[in-house]
Amino acid sequence: MANITWKEAPATWTALLDDVPVCTLKCKDIGGCAASWLDGRLWAPPSHMPKAAPQPTRFFTGVEEAKTAVEATLNS
Template identity: 55%
Template sequence: MAAVTWDHTPPTTWIAMVDGQACCSVKRKDIGGWTATWTDDRLWPVPVHLPKAVPQPTKFFSSLEEAKQAVEQALAA
């Protein structure tokens, strides 16, 4: 897959772009932390400790760096 580039919409949103297409948005939450939401049909895998959970398009992260790294790893797979 092509390299991920990040487009920043101040003050709270980062958009992951692949080949000029937006594929995930990372937004800062008022309560702290960040959420990464896929813009296509992709879903985040369930946590290991919740095996009966349903995969979701949105996942919470404690830091921007953690969220961006998770998005880049998911797109590289």
């Protein structure tokens, strides 16, 4: 189990893995949240676009969904 903590700033959260920043979540005014890896990781393409290239940023409908996805990725 990875030691993941979250540092919060206005509309931004940073995932820290053993106190090293690995992912930033930025919430949008219109809703939703973009999760961007800081350590070279890539998000898998969405299931509805299986031929798409992996990307460093992925959009989520909310911050809790994004945090859950980040933690699941870091714990796998």
